[in-house]
Amino acid sequence: MSAQVLDGKLLAKNREQLLKVAVDQLIAQGGRKPALATILVGDDPSSATYVQMKINACERVGMGSKSIILPAKTTTEELLTEITRLNNDPEINGILLQHPVPEQIDERACFDAISLEKDVDGVTTQGFGRMAMGEKAFGSATPAGIMTLLKHYDVQMEGKHAVVVGRSPILGKPMAAMLLNANATVTVCHSRTVDLAQQVQKADIVIGAVGKPELIKAQWINDGAVVIDAGYHVGGVGDIEKQGLETRVSAMTPVPGGVGPMTINALISQTLKAAQLASL
Template sequence: METAKILDGKALAAKIQQELADTITASQPKIGRPPGLAVLMVGDNPASAAYVKNKEKACAKVGIASFGRHFPTQTSQSELEAVIEELNQDERVDGILVQLPLPKHLDAISLLHKIAPDKDADGLHPVNLGRLVRDEPGLRSCTPAGVMRLLEEYKIPLMGKQAVVVGRSILVGKPMALMLLAANATVTIAHSRTQDLKTITQNADILVAAAGIPGLITAEMVKPGAVVVDVGINRVTDSNGKSRLIGDIDFTTIADVAEYITPVPGGIGPMTVAILLQNTVFSYLQTNSN
């Protein structure tokens, strides 16, 4: 039995970053400043801190200025709203992102609504989700846009194919389904409460697992020759107390069934960051195109 080909998100992310660096080098003399991204983090969640550090490192690599701010856990909603308002007005900032999850006392949704839609680097503002629904140009949710870009890179045909998305979050599942639909796939959305999930996933030519449940998708749930994209990032600790990252699929057994597969880590994670940078550069060029 052949093993599935790997969809290498890490390599493609590096290629996208190089293209963005070249774009910035060419545009900066005309615009007179580099693109700017502000990542706001509240509290001291170690996973969030690692993600933020990653994003800032990636920014530095391509030539995006970081205007990130780190706030203590007890920061109030109104303080954060004031900071977002300030960043909305700041001409050096093209993208604003609030790192989730936030401490319990804060309302993430209303903070997100405060971000100017054209600076919404995460592509999650209702205006940008509306543009996605209407198939209009705009900032796209980073993770699903990263999945689409990876499928495109490997020339995986989507037109007329059966696509199944497992997961229905506003972060991944719903925008993912809309993007696949825009590419003329026939899309089914399943989730943790779907009855007989196996029957549904077995029909998928393209299967996207984004439920946040470790090992949810097993080999017998996958159609032979399918393309399996794992969006899950779950930290699990083994009996020796060692922690590692795994996805929503059982990688080893599915690799014997699928034609293409994404690894965790090294698959969709790096693509999410690459699209975040791409969104920031998109805003930068849009703002300065007049």
């Protein structure tokens, strides 16, 4: 058996073509050019790279972007002031606060200050609650991108046992909620889980969302399982050890080129949706 490659890079590229058509149509109908504001606090090079990738994606589909770079010593109050200004700017449809922020900043307070209508990265408590309850809200970008990828490749989720390794508020927890809403049976594992290997062995779908290189071992994973790796670390490895999986599992994401491009695609897709809603 050869595993199907869940190619997020290719899917994102194809979806960008459709997004560009939709952006052009919105503008032609008299709507404002959709625009995403990105906020980067500090000078972490990895964060700066991620923000630039999102700005580049906006440009490719004809959307506008506004880059805001704040010094590492920025306070919570100063960041909240900037977010409030963007909330009140009619030319901005989406706000992305790049994670993580410096330790002196109350990140949760700043995330929750983003207006629900502009929470295109799906980071607010209110947005998470609405999404989990099956109400309209923008989903957290990485889980939303993963769901789009699974649906595109017709991966069956209903009735399947999904194991999510990781419980962060912007990845593991919303991923579990989205899978539950798709009628999967979901187990969430974390640093206090007893016998992680045994839990992973039960999975039809394994989601690596823990942020530790190759924590999840290939030998734990069932033959025929679907493997989604949301991690990316130095050396081009993910959260899941891949050696030998390509001949045993039914489908898997590459690292890189799987989840990452779909995260960005979800972000710009939701920014367009916010612009469309604002034009009604």
